[in-house]
Amino acid sequence: MNNKTLFHILLVLTMIWTGMSALSYLGMGLMLPTMKQILADNPSLMPEQFGVMMERLLDAPRSFYLVSSLLFLLELLGAVFMWRLRWSGFHCYTLARLLLLLLPALFLGRAFVGAGDMMMAILFVAVYYLLMRQLTGNTDHSQESDQLTPQE
Numbered sequence: 689m690n691n692k693t694l695f696h697i698l699l700v701l702t703m704i705w706t707g708m709s710a711l712s713y714l715g716m717g718l719m720l721p722t723m724k725q726i727l728a729d730n731p732s733l734m735p736e737q738f739g740v741m742m743e744r745l746l747d748a749p750r751s752f753y754l755v756s757s758l759l760f761l762l763e764l765l766g767a768v769f770m771w772r773l774r775w776s777g778f779h780c781y782t783l784a785r786l787l788l789l790l791l792p793a794l795f796l797g798r799a800f801v802g803a804g805d806m807m808m809a810i811l812f813v814a815v816y817y818l819l820m821r822q823l824t825g826n827t828d829h830s831q832e833s834d835q836l837t838p839q840e
Contacts, residue, residue, distance in 0.1 A: 695770075695819040702767045702781075702812070710760035717753030720746070744796055752795040759784045759791065770816060778820050785809045 716723075724746055763784035769777025789809055792800035 691819055692821050693818075695823060696818075698812070698815065699767050699771050703764060704766065706760045706764040710757045710764060713753045713757040713760060717750050717757060720750050720753065746802070748795050752791065756788065756791055759788050763788070770820065773820065773824050775820065778816055778821070781816065782813050785813060 727742075727746065745829060763781055766777045766779070766781030766784060771777070786809070789801070790808060
């Protein structure tokens with residue numbers, strides 16, 4: 689498999705993941721009061737082992753879910769620009785990914801920051817950087833060209 693194919697496969701996976709995440713966080717943000725009411729009326733709907741975690745998630749402000757949704761959309765936009773081999777897409781993706789790592793710590797506490805999330809973010813950012821550098825042939829990405837075709 690060549691680098692361009694690998695790059696496109698990773699971008700498709702990123703687009704699917706970020707699109708679904710944006711929709712689910714938006715839905716959660718919009719439905720949060722209703723969900724709280726349903727669980728308050730029917731406490732048996734929530735299994736005991738999920739109680740503490742779910743309580744913390746339901747106690748999060750709506751803004752946590754809405755901001756998360758916007759950051760996932762920003763990440764999706766970055767992936768679309770990277771598909772076109774635009775360095776601005778890489779920067780957009782990286783910024784959104786880093787902010788998504790910090791957001792749970794700001795709204796929910798340090799217990800919600802996962803080491804696995806951090807490792808996956810570092811891995812994807814590093815792989816995207818290396819692939820972008822190889823496909824664009826441009827190590828100085830501060831001067832982004834308007835050319836959308838990769839060097840082969």
